[in-house]
Amino acid sequence: xxxxxxxxxxxxxxxxxxxxxxxxxxxxxxxxxxxxxxxxxxxxxxxxxxxxxxxxxxxxxxxxxxxxxxxxxxxxxxxxxxxxxxxxxxxxxxxxxxxxxxxxxxxxxxxxxxxxxxxxxxxxxxxxxxxxxxxxxxxxxxxxxxxxxxxxxxxxxxxxxxxxxxxxxxxxxxxxxxxxxxxxxxxxxxxxxxxxxxxxxxxxxxxxxxxxxxxxxxxxxxxxxxxxxxxxxxxxxxxxxxxxxxxxxxxxxxxxxxxxxxxxxxxxxxxxxxxxxxxxxxxxxxxxxxxxxxxxxxxxxxxxxxxxxxxxxxxxxxxxxxxxxxxxxxxxxxxxxxxxxxxxxxxxxxxxxxxxxxxxxxxxxxxxxxxxxxxxxxxxxxxxxxxxxxxxxxxxxxxxxxxxxxxxxxxxxxxxxxxxxxxxxxxxxx
RNA sequence: GGAGGAUUCGCCUAGUGGCCUAUGGCGCUCGCCUGGAACGCGGGUUGGGGGCAACCCCUCAUGGGUUCAAAUCCCAUAUCCUCCGCCA
Numbered sequence: 001x002x003x004x005x006x007x008x009x010x011x012x013x014x015x016x017x018x019x020x021x022x023x024x025x026x027x028x029x030x031x032x033x034x035x036x037x038x039x040x041x042x043x044x045x046x047x048x049x050x051x052x053x054x055x056x057x058x059x060x061x062x063x064x065x066x067x068x069x070x071x072x073x074x075x076x077x078x079x080x081x082x083x084x085x086x087x088x089x090x091x092x093x094x095x096x097x098x099x100x101x102x103x104x105x106x107x108x109x110x111x112x113x114x115x116x117x118x119x120x121x122x123x124x125x126x127x128x129x130x131x132x133x134x135x136x137x138x139x140x141x142x143x144x145x146x147x148x149x150x151x152x153x154x155x156x157x158x159x160x161x162x163x164x165x166x167x168x169x170x171x172x173x174x175x176x177x178x179x180x181x182x183x184x185x186x187x188x189x190x191x192x193x194x195x196x197x198x199x200x201x202x203x204x205x206x207x208x209x210x211x212x213x214x215x216x217x218x219x220x221x222x223x224x225x226x227x228x229x230x231x232x233x234x235x236x237x238x239x240x241x242x243x244x245x246x247x248x249x250x251x252x253x254x255x256x257x258x259x260x261x262x263x264x265x266x267x268x269x270x271x272x273x274x275x276x277x278x279x280x281x282x283x284x285x286x287x288x289x290x291x292x293x294x295x296x297x298x299x300x301x302x303x304x305x306x307x308x309x310x311x312x313x314x315x316x317x318x319x320x321x322x323x324x325x326x327x328x329x330x331x332x333x334x335x336x337x338x339x340x341x342x343x344x345x346x347x348x349x350x351x352x353x354x355x356x357x358x359x360x361x362x363x364x365x366x367x368x369x370x371x372x373x374x375x376x377x378x379x380x381x382x383x384x385x386x387x388x389x390x391x392x393x394x395x396x397x398x399x400x401x402x403x404x405x406x407x408x409x410x411x412x413x414x415x416x417x418x419x420x421x422x423x424x425x426x427x428x429x430x
Numbered sequence: 431g432g433a434g435g436a437u438u439c440g441c442c443u444a445g446u447g448g449c450c451u452a453u454g455g456c457g458c459u460c461g462c463c464u465g466g467a468a469c470g471c472g473g474g475u476u477g478g479g480g481g482c483a484a485c486c487c488c489u490c491a492u493g494g495g496u497u498c499a500a501a502u503c504c505c506a507u508a509u510c511c512u513c514c515g516c517c518a
Contacts, residue, residue, distance in 0.1 A: 042480055046487040053451095053487095056499045060448050074498030239440095239477085380477085 001099045001357045003382075004035060017105040020112065020319040027101045034091070034098040041091035045084040052077040100207075104354035106319050107291070107328040114320035121330070124302070125311030130405060133337035136398040137269040139405055140166060142429040146270060146397070157267070158259060158274045160394070165427050169400070170277065170393050172420035174252060177279040177391040180304060181250030186281060191230035191251040194221045199233035202359045204325045211260045227251035228387045231282035235361050240284065242365030242381055246293065247284040250390060252277065269398055271343065276394035283386045284361070287353050290384035294350040297388035298330050301346045304390055307416035310403055311335040313342055325351045325358075336402045345395060348388030356383045 007014050011028060018025040055074045062070045111119045140146030145166030151159035162170050178188050200206050200222040205213055214223035224230060231251045240247065255278050266272035281300060285293045298314065305312050317329040326349035333342035356362070363381045404412040411427040418424060 039480065042487080046480065049487060052498085057448070059498055071498055076498095078498060 001354060002102055002105055003353060003357070004031075004099070006105075007031065008035075014102070014105055018103065020106045020110070021103055021322065022114070022320045023103055027098070031095075031098040031102055034095040038088075038091040038095045041084070041088040045081070045088040048077065048081045048084045052081050100358075103322075103324040104327045104352060106322065107350065107352075109316075110322070110328050111316055111318040112320075113318040115318070117318040117320070118315040118331075119318075121314045121316050123313040124306075125309070125335075127311045127335050128337055128403060130337040131407065133402070134405060135269060135338040136271075136336075136401040139401040139409075139411060140269075140397075142409060143401075143411065143427050144430055145169065145401070145427070148269065156274075158272065160270050160273060162394075162397070165421070165424075166397065168421055169397050169417070172417045173391050173393055173396055174277065174279060175420050176307065176416055177304060178250060178252065180300070180307070181279065181281065181390060184248075184300060186248045186250035189227075189231065189234075189249045189251040191224075191227040191234075191253045193224050193227075193230075193254045193256065195224055195229055195233060196221060199229060199236070200224075202236055203229045203232045203355065204323070204358065205229060207324055209323075212258050214256045214258055223256035224253065225257045226255050226278060226387075227253035227280045228282060231280065231387070232355055232359060232385060235284065236359040238361060239380065240361065240363040240383060242286070242363040245284060245286055245363060245383070246289065249282045251280045251282060253280075254278075255392075270394040271398050273394055276392060278392045279390040281348075281388045281390050284356070285384050285386065286363070287382045287384045290350050290352050290386060293384070293386050294328065294330070294348065297348045297386055298332075301332050301348060301388055301390065305332055305334065305345065307414065308396070308400060309414040309416075310345075310399065312345065323349065325349070325354045327352045327354070334399045334403065336399060337405070338402050343395075343399070345392065345399060346389035349386065351385045351387070353382045353384050355385045361385070 002014065007028070011032060015025045015028050018028055052074070055070065055077055059067070059070055059074055111117055137146065137148060143166070144164050145162065147161040147163055147166075148159075151161050154161075182188055194216070197206075197220060200213065205222075205225060212225060215221075216223070228251075230253065231249050234249070235247075254275060256275050257273075259272060259274060262272060270276070281297055283293050283297065302314070312332050312334040315331050315333060317331055322329050329347060329349045331344050331348075332346040334345045335341075336343050361383050363383050365379055365381045400414075401411055404414070406412060406426070409429050413421055413424050413426060421427075
């Protein structure tokens with residue numbers, strides 16, 4: 001949810017942002033109208049409640065002769081309060097609906113346009129020369145690392161088994177990612193992959209992308225598509241200690257995606273699957289720190305890709321391709337020789353205070369007066385949330401096999417992964 | 431799955447229909463005292479919302495209900511605890 005105070009101060013900025021995204025700017029006026037209606041309803045209800053309170057208290061003190069009269073007045077007021085409260089509730093629901101319909105305000109500098117209108121910010125590493133590149137599926141099968149046939153047999157399309165070095169590769173990547181994150185000060189977290197509807201709703205994944213989400217109807221639980229959901233929900237309805245910020249978590253969990261709209265895309269292999277494991281970075285920071293933190297998350301993603309010795313580029317995602325809660329998004333796309341193009345491996349979004357407002361996450365900070373003295377009442381301050389992929393395992397494995405394939409059919413192992421792979425420098429078909 | 435019990439402002443806690451407009455303690459904080467401290471004394475200390483302001487409204491796990499009036503009575507739900515059952 002966007003900041004209503006900001007909207008009141010500068011509605012045109014929010015309208016401009018909506019246009020930038022290619023979304024309906026009349027939603028902004030609907031929101032302003034809903035807010036006015038709510039204020040009016042609250043004022044009416046407040047006044048009636050105050051009057052009712054006074055009359056109610058006077059009942060027990062009323063003399064026997066005036067008592068029936070007072071009681072009648074009280075009954076009438078009770079009716080009126082009930083009606084006014086119903087209107088207030090309706091106005092508040094309408095406001096929330098209108099509020100949720102407006103996407104986050106896009107950060108200055110985000111490219112105009114849609115999916116293809118990204119701006120490339122950096123291109124890093126040397127694209128490997130591979131004469132006749134094979135796909136990761138073929139390489140994975142030869143190494144007995146990836147078994148998509150049995151994945152399909154057991155679970156259906158877009159499922160897979162990782163076996164042998166494939167399984168070891170996953171553990172190596174997770175270990176490397178977690179080690180890096182912990183060294184950078186992240187709190188490692190193993191997060192639940194099943195969450196309640198409120199959590200899923202609060203993180204915004206039941207909006208336009210609800211068809212992507214698996215739901216367990218019998219238990220009214222959702223399977224997360226990313227541990228961002230659990231990590232954002234972790235501090236929901238909490239007031240954090242402002243001085244403890246930034247709070248950084250590195251969450252590991254399985255991720256589940258229905259891939260409902262992607263029939264025919266990446267049907268082979270493990271680039272696009274219904275289930276994969278992922279290490280996700282999630283940060284809670286003071287609102288004014290968000291932009292800097294976004295750069296830090298991007299830097300950590302790049303550090304990780306560097307350790308994997310991959311050639312990749314960083315793109316600044318265009319406004320029309322941003323999720324509703326992101327004000328800006330950077331993707332890192334690594335080179336896949338067999339496809340002759342870059343494919344997304346990681347993504348980091350700055351959600352500013354949009355997500356935390358929705359999840360009711362704030363911070364309590366010490367407030368100082370103009371002379372720098374502490375004031376007795378601590379202030380409540382807004383918190384920004386940001387997320388970034390550290391390692392989406394299955395896609396990263398696909399990339400590693402493709403990117404580091406050798407003419408003799410073996411696969412080069414980046415130095416950073418070797419400690420977790422028994423020191424192996426290459427993976428060789430059996 | 432079954433049977434009980436619990437949930438009050440950071441923590442503990444008083445409170446069984448009407449000055450509860452919520453008690454007391456701890457903690458925190460401001461002030462006084464002091465050369466400076468400790469002790470002591472006094473004040474402040476849940477959030478949210480409306481209003482230019484004075485001030486007002488809501489908030490006793492959540493949602494309903496009864497009543498002129500609910501922390502208090504009734505119903506439902508959630509979470510936690512104990513016991514039983516089942517089970518890694």
